[in-house]
Amino acid sequence: MIDLTTTLCGIKLSNPLVLASGVKGTDKEMLIRIAKEGAGAVTSKSCSLEPREGHENPTVLDYKYYLINAVGLSNPGVEEEIKELEYAIKNCPAPVIVSIYENSVERFVLLAKKIEKIKPVMIELDASCPNVKGKLFCSCASSAAELVSAVKKEVKIPISIKLSAAVADIGQIAKECQDAGADCITAINTIPCMAIDVWARKPILTNKYGGLSGQAIFPIALRAVNQIREYCTIPIIGGGGVYSGEDAAAMLMAGANAVSVGSALYRYKFAFRKIKRELIEYMRKMNFEKISDIKFA
Ligand SMILES: Cc1cc2nc3c(=O)[nH]c(=O)nc-3n(C[C@H](O)[C@H](O)[C@H](O)COP(=O)(O)O)c2cc1C
Numbered sequence: 001m002i003d004l005t006t007t008l009c010g011i012k013l014s015n016p017l018v019l020a021s022g023v024k025g026t027d028k029e030m031l032i033r034i035a036k037e038g039a040g041a042v043t044s045k046s047c048s049l050e051p052r053e054g055h056e057n058p059t060v061l062d063y064k065y066y067l068i069n070a071v072g073l074s075n076p077g078v079e080e081e082i083k084e085l086e087y088a089i090k091n092c093p094a095p096v097i098v099s100i101y102e103n104s105v106e107r108f109v110l111l112a113k114k115i116e117k118i119k120p121v122m123i124e125l126d127a128s129c130p131n132v133k134g135k136l137f138c139s140c141a142s143s144a145a146e147l148v149s150a151v152k153k154e155v156k157i158p159i160s161i162k163l164s165a166a167v168a169d170i171g172q173i174a175k176e177c178q179d180a181g182a183d184c185i186t187a188i189n190t191i192p193c194m195a196i197d198v199w200a201r202k203p204i205l206t207n208k209y210g211g212l213s214g215q216a217i218f219p220i221a222l223r224a225v226n227q228i229r230e231y232c233t234i235p236i237i238g239g240g241g242v243y244s245g246e247d248a249a250a251m252l253m254a255g256a257n258a259v260s261v262g263s264a265l266y267r268y269k270f271a272f273r274k275i276k277r278e279l280i281e282y283m284r285k286m287n288f289e290k291i292s293d294i295k296f297a
Pocket residue numbers: 020021022023024045046060067069071073099126129162188189190212213214215217239240241242260261262263264
C-alpha cells in the first residue's frame with residue numbers, strides 16, 4: 001500500500017503536490033477545482049494591499065518547453081481578496097496557502113496581519129516576483145531576513161518566503177531566512193527573461209521583460225532546492241518545471257518536502273491527476289511505501 005501523505009510545518013497533506021501561486025489567476029473556484037482534482041495543498045495568487053492592474057497584454061507566452069509571463073501581480077487588492085479567500089478556505093478540500101506581495105517591509109507586515117485573520121494554513125511571502133518594479137527582497141540575504149523577521153514578529157501562523165534562483169547563493173539567503181524565523185522556504189519563482197519578435201523587431205511582451213517558468217527551468221530549480229537543503233533544516237516547497245511524477249520524485253530527492261506545480265497546468269488539463277498517478281507508479285516500481293522513502297541512495 002502506497003502512502004502519499006506528508007506534513008509541512010505540522011500541516012497534514014494528502015500528497016506532496018501543491019498548486020504554485022498565480023499560474024491560473026486569482027479565481028478562487030480554480031483553487032477549489034484543483035484541490036478536488038487531488039492537489040495536496042493550493043496556493044492563492046499573490047495579493048497586495050491595494051488593487052493592482054498588472055501589465056497590458058500580451059502577458060503570457062506559451063512556448064514548447066517554457067512559459068514567459070509578465071502578468072505584473074494583477075489582483076483586486078486585499079479587501080476584495082479576503083472575501084474570496086475566506087470562501088476558498090472554507091470550501092477547499094485541501095489546505096490553502098495565501099501568497100502576499102508588497103513593496104516595503106511595513107506594508108508586508110500590515111498585509112500579513114490582515115490575511116492571518118482569515119486563517120490560511122500558511123502565508124507565503126512573494127519576495128521574488130521579477131515582473132514588478134520596486135524592491136526585490138530575495139536578492140540579498142539581509143533584506144530577505146529583515147522581511148521574515150518583521151512578519152514573524154506580528155503573525156503567529158507559519159510563514160514561507162518565496163525565493164528566486166537568479167541570485168549568487170540561494171542557500172545562504174535561505175539560511176538567513178531560517179535564522180530570522182521562517183518556517184518554510186518556497187523555491188523557485190520565475191527567472192527574469194525576455195522574448196523578441198525579430199520580424200516585428202520588438203520585444204514580445206508589453207512589459208518587455210518577463211519571468212521564465214516551465215520545463216526549461218526544472219534543472220535550475222532542482223539545484224536551487226538541493227542547495228537550500230544543504231543549508232537549511234526547515235521544510236521546502238520545491239518547484240519549477242515539474243511536469244511528471246519523476247520530476248516530482250527528483251524534487252523530493254533534492255530535498256523538498258512538498259512539490260509545487262504551476263506551468264504544467266497549461267500543458268495538461270488534469271496535471272495534478274497525471275503527476276500523482278505517475279508518482280505512485282514510480283514508487284510502486286521502486287518498492288517505496290511512503291514519501292520519505294524517496295531519497296538519494
Ligand atoms: C502566469 C503566471 C503567474 C504567476 N503569478 C505568481 C504570483 O502571483 N505569485 C508568485 O509567487 N508566483 C507566481 N508565479 C510563479 C509560479 O508560482 C512558479 O513559482 C513558477 O512559475 C515556477 O514554477 P512552474 O515552472 O511549475 O510554473 C506565476 C507564474 C506564472 C506562469
